[in-house]
Amino acid sequence: MKCKVSMRFNKEVDFKKVSIHVGNFAVTAAGQKYFFDFKKTNFRYVYDVVYEDDTVFVLYEGEELDLEKYPESLSLVRKLDKVTKLEACDISADDATIYPVGVFGFVIESTYFYSENSTDYIECRSNDPDSPKKGFKIELLSDALMGYNNMLTIKNLINKADAVYQEAKEKNYAVDGDTILTKQITSINNDGYFSSYIFKSIVEKWQEADTLQEKKQVERMFRLFCGFSLSEYLKKCIFETGEDTSYCREKESSVFIDPSVTDEMKNKLQHLEDIANETSDEIWDDDKENGTSEILKLCDQLADKIHTYLDSANSSKARNTDIGSSKNTKIYYLYRDGSNYKKPNSIVVPGRYTEEQIQTIISCLNEGQWFVPHKVGFPEEKFEEETEAEHPWFELYACDFYETSESPQLEKTPDEIVQLFLQAKDNWLDLSQMI
Numbered sequence: 001m002k003c004k005v006s007m008r009f010n011k012e013v014d015f016k017k018v019s020i021h022v023g024n025f026a027v028t029a030a031g032q033k034y035f036f037d038f039k040k041t042n043f044r045y046v047y048d049v050v051y052e053d054d055t056v057f058v059l060y061e062g063e064e065l066d067l068e069k070y071p072e073s074l075s076l077v078r079k080l081d082k083v084t085k086l087e088a089c090d091i092s093a094d095d096a097t098i099y100p101v102g103v104f105g106f107v108i109e110s111t112y113f114y115s116e117n118s119t120d121y122i123e124c125r126s127n128d129p130d131s132p133k134k135g136f137k138i139e140l141l142s143d144a145l146m147g148y149n150n151m152l153t154i155k156n157l158i159n160k161a162d163a164v165y166q167e168a169k170e171k172n173y174a175v176d177g178d179t180i181l182t183k184q185i186t187s188i189n190n191d192g193y194f195s196s197y198i199f200k201s202i203v204e205k206w207q208e209a210d211t212l213q214e215k216k217q218v219e220r221m222f223r224l225f226c227g228f229s230l231s232e233y234l235k236k237c238i239f240e241t242g243e244d245t246s247y248c249r250e251k252e253s254s255v256f257i258d259p260s261v262t263d264e265m266k267n268k269l270q271h272l273e274d275i276a277n278e279t280s281d282e283i284w285d286d287d288k289e290n291g292t293s294e295i296l297k298l299c300d301q302l303a304d305k306i307h308t309y310l311d312s313a314n315s316s317k318a319r320n321t322d323i324g325s326s327k328n329t330k331i332y333y334l335y336r337d338g339s340n341y342k343k344p345n346s347i348v349v350p351g352r353y354t355e356e357q358i359q360t361i362i363s364c365l366n367e368g369q370w371f372v373p374h375k376v377g378f379p380e381e382k383f384e385e386e387t388e389a390e391h392p393w394f395e396l397y398a399c400d401f402y403e404t405s406e407s408p409q410l411e412k413t414p415d416e417i418v419q420l421f422l423q424a425k426d427n428w429l430d431l432s433q434m435i
Contacts, residue, residue, distance in 0.1 A: 001077060003038065005060040006105030007091055009098055010156075013058055015043065018098060022060065023090025024070070027108075027140075029079040033087055033211070036073035038062030057104070060091060077110050080138045086148040087212055099156060102149045106140040142338025143391045147212045149340060154219070157234040158203050165199055168241045177237040181226065199237065206230070216369075220397050228307075235280065235300055269306050274344055276303035329353055329414075330404040333373065333396040335382050338389030345373065345381050345394065349417060350408040353401050357418050362398050364425035369395050372428045376420040377410055392429060 003025065013020070024037045042061045065073050089103055161177060168176035177199030202222065209215040222230045276299040283292050328348055335343040353361075365371045370393040373380045382390065412420070 001036075001038075001065050001111075002061070002063040002109040004105070004107045004109075005062075005089060005091065005103060007058050007060065007089070007100050008102045008104055009056050009058060009093070010101050011098060012056055013045075013093065013098060017095075019094045020058065020060075021092050021094065022062070023092075024088060025090070026086075026088035027076070027083045028085050028087055029076060030082040032079075034073055034076040034079075035070050035088070036076060037066040037069055039064040039066050058091075080108060080110055080136050083108070083138050083140065083144075085144045085212075086140055089148060099159070100152060101156060102152060103145050106145060107137065109137045142389045143393070146336065146338055146340060147216070151212050151215050154206065154215070154231055154234070157231055157238070158206065161199075161234040161237040162203055164238050164241045173241055176241045180236050180240055181233060202230075213367075220399060223397075223399055232277070236304070239297055239300055266310060269310060273303045273306040273310070276300070276306070278342055327352060328404050328406060328408055330402045330406060331378075331396070332400040332402070333371075333378070333394045335380070335394050337383065337387070338391060339387070341383065341389075343381055343383060345379065347378050348404060348406045348409050349412060349414075350410075351414045352403060353414050357414050358398050358401055360418050361421045362396070364421040365396060366393070366428055369397060370428070371396055371421075371424070375424040375428055376417065377412065379409075 005025075020043050022037070022041055024035050026033055026035045028034075040063045044059050044061075045057065067074055086103065086106055089100075089106070091100055093099065165177045167173075181198050181202075202218075206215055206218045209218055219230045222233070226233065280296050280299040280303065283296060328350055329352055330346055330348050332344065332346045335345060362368060372392050373394050380394070410417075
Protein backbone atom coordinates (compact mmCIF):
# COMPACT_ATOMS: atom_id res chain seq x y z
CA MET A 1 0.00 0.00 0.00
CA LYS A 2 1.15 3.53 -0.77
CA CYS A 3 0.13 6.89 0.66
CA LYS A 4 0.61 10.45 -0.57
CA VAL A 5 -0.07 13.41 1.71
CA SER A 6 0.05 17.08 0.69
CA MET A 7 0.56 19.20 3.82
CA ARG A 8 0.90 22.94 4.30
CA PHE A 9 3.28 24.25 6.96
CA ASN A 10 3.12 27.68 8.62
CA LYS A 11 6.32 28.78 6.88
CA GLU A 12 9.05 27.65 4.53
CA VAL A 13 10.54 24.19 5.05
CA ASP A 14 14.21 23.94 4.14
CA PHE A 15 15.09 20.24 3.94
CA LYS A 16 18.80 21.09 4.30
CA LYS A 17 18.19 22.60 7.75
CA VAL A 18 14.97 20.97 8.96
CA SER A 19 14.17 17.30 9.48
CA ILE A 20 10.61 16.06 9.04
CA HIS A 21 9.39 13.33 11.39
CA VAL A 22 6.50 10.94 10.82
CA GLY A 23 4.57 9.22 13.60
CA ASN A 24 1.53 7.39 12.30
CA PHE A 25 -1.67 7.78 10.29
CA ALA A 26 -5.25 6.79 11.03
CA VAL A 27 -8.48 6.72 9.05
CA THR A 28 -12.04 5.60 9.73
CA ALA A 29 -13.20 2.80 7.42
CA ALA A 30 -16.54 1.01 7.75
CA GLY A 31 -17.02 2.69 11.13
CA GLN A 32 -13.71 1.41 12.54
CA LYS A 33 -10.50 3.34 13.22
CA TYR A 34 -7.30 1.94 11.63
CA PHE A 35 -3.76 3.05 12.46
CA PHE A 36 -0.97 2.47 9.94
CA ASP A 37 2.57 3.52 9.08
CA PHE A 38 5.11 2.82 6.33
CA LYS A 39 8.66 1.47 6.21
CA LYS A 40 9.77 3.67 3.28
CA THR A 41 9.21 7.42 3.31
CA ASN A 42 10.13 10.39 1.16
CA PHE A 43 9.50 14.16 1.26
CA ARG A 44 9.57 16.79 -1.46
CA TYR A 45 8.07 20.18 -2.23
CA VAL A 46 4.73 20.51 -4.00
CA TYR A 47 5.11 22.60 -7.15
CA ASP A 48 2.09 23.35 -9.29
CA VAL A 49 0.45 26.20 -11.16
CA VAL A 50 -1.12 27.71 -8.06
CA TYR A 51 1.73 27.32 -5.59
CA GLU A 52 4.75 27.58 -7.87
CA ASP A 53 8.01 27.74 -5.92
CA ASP A 54 6.08 27.70 -2.64
CA THR A 55 8.13 25.69 -0.12
CA VAL A 56 5.46 25.74 2.60
CA PHE A 57 3.71 22.85 0.81
CA VAL A 58 5.34 19.47 1.37
CA LEU A 59 4.43 16.15 -0.23
CA TYR A 60 4.91 13.03 1.89
CA GLU A 61 5.13 9.66 0.13
CA GLY A 62 5.09 6.39 2.05
CA GLU A 63 5.03 2.80 0.89
CA GLU A 64 5.23 -0.75 2.28
CA LEU A 65 3.00 -1.04 5.35
CA ASP A 66 4.77 -1.50 8.68
CA LEU A 67 2.91 -4.65 9.73
CA GLU A 68 5.17 -5.28 12.70
CA LYS A 69 4.07 -2.02 14.28
CA TYR A 70 0.43 -2.14 13.11
CA PRO A 71 -0.48 -5.73 12.10
CA GLU A 72 -4.19 -4.86 11.94
CA SER A 73 -3.48 -2.36 9.13
CA LEU A 74 -3.41 -5.26 6.65
CA SER A 75 -7.20 -5.57 6.95
CA LEU A 76 -7.52 -1.90 5.88
CA VAL A 77 -6.62 -2.99 2.33
CA ARG A 78 -9.97 -4.75 2.15
CA LYS A 79 -11.88 -1.63 3.24
CA LEU A 80 -10.26 1.17 1.25
CA ASP A 81 -13.52 1.85 -0.55
CA LYS A 82 -15.17 2.42 2.85
CA VAL A 83 -12.73 5.07 4.16
CA THR A 84 -14.76 8.12 5.26
CA LYS A 85 -12.40 10.46 7.11
CA LEU A 86 -8.85 11.18 8.24
CA GLU A 87 -8.28 10.70 11.99
CA ALA A 88 -4.52 11.19 12.39
CA CYS A 89 -1.63 12.45 10.29
CA ASP A 90 1.39 12.76 12.57
CA ILE A 91 3.90 14.75 10.50
CA SER A 92 6.08 17.35 12.24
CA ALA A 93 9.40 19.19 12.02
CA ASP A 94 12.29 19.12 14.50
CA ASP A 95 12.12 22.94 14.54
CA ALA A 96 9.32 23.97 16.94
CA THR A 97 8.72 27.19 14.98
CA ILE A 98 7.70 25.14 11.92
CA TYR A 99 4.48 23.19 12.18
CA PRO A 100 1.73 21.82 9.89
CA VAL A 101 -1.43 23.92 9.49
CA GLY A 102 -3.50 21.78 7.14
CA VAL A 103 -3.76 18.61 5.05
CA PHE A 104 -4.79 19.47 1.49
CA GLY A 105 -4.51 16.07 -0.13
CA PHE A 106 -4.57 12.48 1.13
CA VAL A 107 -4.38 9.57 -1.34
CA ILE A 108 -4.05 5.85 -0.61
CA GLU A 109 -3.14 3.40 -3.37
CA SER A 110 -3.03 -0.38 -3.19
CA THR A 111 -1.66 -2.82 -5.73
CA TYR A 112 -3.50 -5.59 -3.90
CA PHE A 113 -7.10 -6.71 -3.88
CA TYR A 114 -8.88 -8.95 -1.42
CA SER A 115 -10.23 -12.23 -2.75
CA GLU A 116 -13.74 -12.91 -1.47
CA ASN A 117 -13.18 -16.62 -2.21
CA SER A 118 -10.18 -16.96 0.07
CA THR A 119 -8.44 -15.32 2.97
CA ASP A 120 -5.49 -14.16 0.85
CA TYR A 121 -4.52 -10.73 -0.34
CA ILE A 122 -3.52 -11.16 -3.97
CA GLU A 123 -1.21 -8.76 -5.82
CA CYS A 124 -2.70 -7.26 -8.97
CA ARG A 125 -1.05 -8.32 -12.20
CA SER A 126 -1.20 -4.90 -13.82
CA ASN A 127 1.01 -6.05 -16.71
CA ASP A 128 -1.36 -8.89 -17.50
CA PRO A 129 -4.26 -7.74 -19.75
CA ASP A 130 -6.34 -10.67 -18.55
CA SER A 131 -6.06 -9.65 -14.88
CA PRO A 132 -9.52 -8.68 -13.58
CA LYS A 133 -8.05 -6.40 -10.93
CA LYS A 134 -5.91 -3.31 -11.42
CA GLY A 135 -5.48 -2.17 -7.82
CA PHE A 136 -7.39 0.43 -5.82
CA LYS A 137 -7.00 4.16 -5.23
CA ILE A 138 -8.90 6.34 -2.73
CA GLU A 139 -8.58 10.12 -2.46
CA LEU A 140 -10.07 11.78 0.62
CA LEU A 141 -12.04 14.89 -0.35
CA SER A 142 -12.08 18.10 1.63
CA ASP A 143 -15.09 17.14 3.76
CA ALA A 144 -13.25 13.98 4.90
CA LEU A 145 -10.23 16.11 5.87
CA MET A 146 -12.26 18.87 7.52
CA GLY A 147 -12.47 17.34 11.00
CA TYR A 148 -8.71 16.71 11.19
CA ASN A 149 -7.86 20.20 9.87
CA ASN A 150 -10.17 21.79 12.45
CA MET A 151 -8.38 19.81 15.15
CA LEU A 152 -5.02 20.96 13.77
CA THR A 153 -6.13 24.61 13.98
CA ILE A 154 -7.08 24.21 17.65
CA LYS A 155 -3.81 22.38 18.37
CA ASN A 156 -1.74 25.23 16.92
CA LEU A 157 -3.77 27.84 18.79
CA ILE A 158 -3.26 25.89 22.04
CA ASN A 159 0.51 25.75 21.53
CA LYS A 160 0.71 29.50 20.90
CA ALA A 161 -1.71 30.39 23.73
CA ASP A 162 0.09 28.03 26.13
CA ALA A 163 3.42 29.76 25.44
CA VAL A 164 1.81 33.13 26.17
CA TYR A 165 0.21 31.66 29.31
CA GLN A 166 3.54 30.36 30.66
CA GLU A 167 5.15 33.76 30.10
CA ALA A 168 2.24 35.44 31.88
CA LYS A 169 2.62 33.22 34.95
CA GLU A 170 6.37 33.82 35.08
CA LYS A 171 5.96 37.61 34.84
CA ASN A 172 2.82 37.77 37.03
CA TYR A 173 0.72 39.52 34.39
CA ALA A 174 -2.63 40.82 35.63
CA VAL A 175 -4.41 39.53 32.52
CA ASP A 176 -3.89 35.93 31.38
CA GLY A 177 -5.83 32.90 30.21
CA ASP A 178 -7.35 32.34 33.67
CA THR A 179 -8.61 35.89 34.23
CA ILE A 180 -9.98 36.09 30.67
CA LEU A 181 -12.00 32.90 31.14
CA THR A 182 -13.09 33.88 34.66
CA LYS A 183 -14.44 37.15 33.29
CA GLN A 184 -16.36 35.26 30.62
CA ILE A 185 -17.78 32.72 33.07
CA THR A 186 -18.84 35.33 35.64
CA SER A 187 -20.48 37.38 32.90
CA ILE A 188 -22.91 34.50 32.21
CA ASN A 189 -23.03 33.05 35.72
CA ASN A 190 -22.52 35.80 38.25
CA ASP A 191 -21.74 33.77 41.35
CA GLY A 192 -18.08 34.65 41.88
CA TYR A 193 -16.65 31.53 40.24
CA PHE A 194 -12.87 31.59 40.08
CA SER A 195 -10.00 29.16 39.67
CA SER A 196 -6.35 30.06 39.26
CA TYR A 197 -5.52 27.33 36.75
CA ILE A 198 -8.63 26.99 34.58
CA PHE A 199 -6.65 27.59 31.38
CA LYS A 200 -4.24 24.72 32.00
CA SER A 201 -7.03 22.29 32.91
CA ILE A 202 -8.96 23.01 29.70
CA VAL A 203 -5.89 22.73 27.48
CA GLU A 204 -4.87 19.43 29.07
CA LYS A 205 -8.38 17.98 28.64
CA TRP A 206 -8.30 18.77 24.91
CA GLN A 207 -4.78 17.38 24.51
CA GLU A 208 -5.68 14.15 26.37
CA ALA A 209 -8.60 13.44 24.03
CA ASP A 210 -7.46 10.70 21.62
CA THR A 211 -9.89 10.95 18.72
CA LEU A 212 -11.35 13.82 16.72
CA GLN A 213 -14.76 12.96 18.16
CA GLU A 214 -13.46 13.22 21.73
CA LYS A 215 -11.73 16.55 20.99
CA LYS A 216 -14.96 17.82 19.43
CA GLN A 217 -16.85 16.88 22.60
CA VAL A 218 -14.40 18.93 24.69
CA GLU A 219 -14.93 21.90 22.35
CA ARG A 220 -18.73 21.54 22.54
CA MET A 221 -18.61 21.40 26.35
CA PHE A 222 -16.46 24.54 26.40
CA ARG A 223 -18.97 26.41 24.22
CA LEU A 224 -21.86 25.13 26.35
CA PHE A 225 -20.38 26.52 29.59
CA CYS A 226 -18.69 29.66 28.28
CA GLY A 227 -20.90 30.90 25.47
CA PHE A 228 -18.11 31.16 22.90
CA SER A 229 -15.84 28.75 21.06
CA LEU A 230 -12.53 27.33 22.30
CA SER A 231 -10.70 28.85 19.32
CA GLU A 232 -12.13 32.31 20.14
CA TYR A 233 -10.98 31.94 23.76
CA LEU A 234 -7.45 30.87 22.75
CA LYS A 235 -7.13 33.87 20.43
CA LYS A 236 -8.22 36.19 23.25
CA CYS A 237 -5.55 34.58 25.47
CA ILE A 238 -2.91 35.20 22.81
CA PHE A 239 -3.82 38.85 22.15
CA GLU A 240 -5.07 40.09 25.55
CA THR A 241 -2.59 38.54 28.00
CA GLY A 242 -0.44 41.24 29.60
CA GLU A 243 0.40 43.30 32.69
CA ASP A 244 -2.25 45.97 32.21
CA THR A 245 -5.95 45.41 33.00
CA SER A 246 -6.99 48.79 31.58
CA TYR A 247 -7.96 47.16 28.28
CA CYS A 248 -10.49 44.93 30.03
CA ARG A 249 -11.76 47.75 32.26
CA GLU A 250 -12.17 49.97 29.23
CA LYS A 251 -14.31 47.34 27.52
CA GLU A 252 -16.50 46.98 30.60
CA SER A 253 -17.05 50.68 31.25
CA SER A 254 -17.35 52.07 27.74
CA VAL A 255 -20.51 50.21 26.64
CA PHE A 256 -23.41 52.63 26.12
CA ILE A 257 -26.71 51.26 24.88
CA ASP A 258 -28.44 53.83 22.70
CA PRO A 259 -32.20 53.14 22.70
CA SER A 260 -32.38 54.38 19.11
CA VAL A 261 -30.38 51.35 17.92
CA THR A 262 -32.97 49.14 16.24
CA ASP A 263 -33.07 45.36 15.91
CA GLU A 264 -32.15 45.77 12.24
CA MET A 265 -28.99 47.69 13.22
CA LYS A 266 -28.13 45.00 15.77
CA ASN A 267 -28.54 42.32 13.10
CA LYS A 268 -26.08 44.20 10.89
CA LEU A 269 -23.63 44.43 13.79
CA GLN A 270 -24.05 40.69 14.38
CA HIS A 271 -23.36 40.07 10.68
CA LEU A 272 -20.22 42.22 10.92
CA GLU A 273 -19.08 40.26 14.00
CA ASP A 274 -19.59 36.97 12.13
CA ILE A 275 -17.54 38.25 9.16
CA ALA A 276 -14.73 39.39 11.47
CA ASN A 277 -14.67 36.00 13.22
CA GLU A 278 -14.70 34.11 9.90
CA THR A 279 -11.87 36.28 8.58
CA SER A 280 -9.84 35.64 11.72
CA ASP A 281 -10.40 31.87 11.39
CA GLU A 282 -9.71 31.54 7.68
CA ILE A 283 -6.93 34.02 6.78
CA TRP A 284 -3.36 32.80 7.32
CA ASP A 285 -1.32 34.65 9.97
CA ASP A 286 1.98 35.63 8.33
CA ASP A 287 3.45 36.93 11.64
CA LYS A 288 4.44 40.20 9.94
CA GLU A 289 3.86 43.60 11.57
CA ASN A 290 2.45 45.13 8.39
CA GLY A 291 0.93 41.92 7.08
CA THR A 292 -2.12 39.84 7.87
CA SER A 293 -1.08 39.46 11.53
CA GLU A 294 -2.11 43.04 12.41
CA ILE A 295 -5.28 42.77 10.31
CA LEU A 296 -6.29 39.61 12.18
CA LYS A 297 -5.73 41.35 15.52
CA LEU A 298 -8.05 44.15 14.41
CA CYS A 299 -10.65 41.58 13.32
CA ASP A 300 -10.51 39.93 16.75
CA GLN A 301 -10.80 43.29 18.53
CA LEU A 302 -13.70 44.36 16.30
CA ALA A 303 -15.56 41.09 16.87
CA ASP A 304 -14.93 41.37 20.62
CA LYS A 305 -16.21 44.98 20.76
CA ILE A 306 -19.39 44.10 18.87
CA HIS A 307 -19.93 40.97 20.97
CA THR A 308 -19.62 42.98 24.21
CA TYR A 309 -21.99 45.65 22.94
CA LEU A 310 -24.65 43.21 21.73
CA ASP A 311 -24.43 41.20 24.96
CA SER A 312 -25.06 44.37 26.95
CA ALA A 313 -27.84 45.44 24.59
CA ASN A 314 -29.57 42.07 24.85
CA SER A 315 -29.16 42.02 28.65
CA SER A 316 -30.64 45.51 28.87
CA LYS A 317 -33.55 44.48 26.68
CA ALA A 318 -34.13 41.38 28.77
CA ARG A 319 -34.29 43.43 31.98
CA ASN A 320 -37.01 45.61 30.45
CA THR A 321 -39.00 42.72 28.98
CA ASP A 322 -41.43 40.40 30.69
CA ILE A 323 -39.62 37.08 30.99
CA GLY A 324 -42.86 35.24 30.37
CA SER A 325 -43.03 36.70 26.85
CA SER A 326 -39.92 34.79 25.70
CA LYS A 327 -41.70 31.63 24.64
CA ASN A 328 -39.94 30.79 21.39
CA THR A 329 -36.67 29.07 20.51
CA LYS A 330 -33.92 30.22 18.16
CA ILE A 331 -31.94 27.31 16.74
CA TYR A 332 -28.48 28.09 15.37
CA TYR A 333 -26.81 25.76 12.88
CA LEU A 334 -23.68 26.15 10.77
CA TYR A 335 -22.72 25.40 7.18
CA ARG A 336 -18.98 24.75 6.85
CA ASP A 337 -17.72 23.80 3.38
CA GLY A 338 -14.81 21.48 2.69
CA SER A 339 -12.38 24.43 2.67
CA ASN A 340 -13.54 25.46 6.17
CA TYR A 341 -15.45 28.56 5.00
CA LYS A 342 -18.42 29.03 7.35
CA LYS A 343 -21.95 30.37 6.93
CA PRO A 344 -24.07 30.75 10.10
CA ASN A 345 -27.75 29.79 9.82
CA SER A 346 -30.64 30.12 12.26
CA ILE A 347 -34.41 29.72 12.54
CA VAL A 348 -36.96 30.84 15.15
CA VAL A 349 -39.54 28.18 16.01
CA PRO A 350 -42.51 28.34 18.40
CA GLY A 351 -42.30 27.14 21.98
CA ARG A 352 -39.52 25.97 24.28
CA TYR A 353 -37.70 22.63 24.00
CA THR A 354 -37.13 20.26 26.88
CA GLU A 355 -33.73 18.63 27.40
CA GLU A 356 -35.26 15.32 26.34
CA GLN A 357 -36.56 16.79 23.06
CA ILE A 358 -33.17 18.36 22.29
CA GLN A 359 -31.36 15.08 22.96
CA THR A 360 -33.83 13.24 20.72
CA ILE A 361 -33.08 15.69 17.90
CA ILE A 362 -29.31 15.32 18.37
CA SER A 363 -29.64 11.52 18.34
CA CYS A 364 -31.20 11.76 14.87
CA LEU A 365 -28.19 13.56 13.37
CA ASN A 366 -25.52 11.83 11.33
CA GLU A 367 -22.60 11.12 13.71
CA GLY A 368 -24.44 13.19 16.31
CA GLN A 369 -23.83 16.54 14.57
CA TRP A 370 -24.67 16.56 10.82
CA PHE A 371 -28.07 17.11 9.22
CA VAL A 372 -29.68 18.43 6.02
CA PRO A 373 -31.95 21.36 7.04
CA HIS A 374 -34.46 21.25 4.18
CA LYS A 375 -35.39 17.69 5.16
CA VAL A 376 -37.00 19.12 8.32
CA GLY A 377 -38.26 22.36 6.79
CA PHE A 378 -35.35 24.55 7.93
CA PRO A 379 -33.84 27.15 5.54
CA GLU A 380 -30.39 26.54 4.07
CA GLU A 381 -27.96 29.38 3.45
CA LYS A 382 -24.70 28.45 1.73
CA PHE A 383 -22.34 30.45 -0.48
CA GLU A 384 -23.53 32.03 -3.73
CA GLU A 385 -20.98 30.29 -5.94
CA GLU A 386 -20.86 26.50 -5.99
CA THR A 387 -17.41 24.92 -5.61
CA GLU A 388 -15.94 21.44 -5.34
CA ALA A 389 -15.84 21.98 -1.57
CA GLU A 390 -19.65 22.16 -1.32
CA HIS A 391 -21.61 19.40 0.41
CA PRO A 392 -25.15 19.04 1.84
CA TRP A 393 -24.30 18.81 5.55
CA PHE A 394 -24.90 21.41 8.28
CA GLU A 395 -23.72 21.27 11.93
CA LEU A 396 -26.11 21.32 14.89
CA TYR A 397 -25.33 20.83 18.60
CA ALA A 398 -27.35 20.57 21.81
CA CYS A 399 -26.05 23.96 22.97
CA ASP A 400 -27.49 25.71 19.88
CA PHE A 401 -31.08 26.03 21.21
CA TYR A 402 -31.70 29.50 22.69
CA GLU A 403 -34.76 31.14 24.23
CA THR A 404 -35.99 34.18 22.29
CA SER A 405 -38.90 36.58 22.03
CA GLU A 406 -38.53 36.85 18.24
CA SER A 407 -41.47 35.84 16.05
CA PRO A 408 -41.47 32.25 14.71
CA GLN A 409 -40.43 31.60 11.12
CA LEU A 410 -41.91 28.09 11.05
CA GLU A 411 -45.33 27.17 12.44
CA LYS A 412 -44.41 23.81 13.92
CA THR A 413 -44.65 22.79 17.57
CA PRO A 414 -41.61 21.25 19.34
CA ASP A 415 -43.24 17.80 19.13
CA GLU A 416 -43.85 18.22 15.40
CA ILE A 417 -40.26 19.26 14.73
CA VAL A 418 -38.93 16.36 16.82
CA GLN A 419 -41.09 14.07 14.68
CA LEU A 420 -39.60 15.57 11.49
CA PHE A 421 -36.09 14.79 12.75
CA LEU A 422 -37.12 11.23 13.66
CA GLN A 423 -38.50 10.72 10.15
CA ALA A 424 -35.26 12.01 8.57
CA LYS A 425 -32.98 9.91 10.80
CA ASP A 426 -30.69 7.62 8.75
CA ASN A 427 -32.29 9.06 5.62
CA TRP A 428 -30.78 12.53 5.36
CA LEU A 429 -29.42 12.21 1.83
CA ASP A 430 -31.46 11.62 -1.30
CA LEU A 431 -30.22 8.96 -3.73
CA SER A 432 -28.98 11.66 -6.13
CA GLN A 433 -26.75 13.12 -3.41
CA MET A 434 -25.12 9.76 -2.67
CA ILE A 435 -24.11 8.98 -6.27
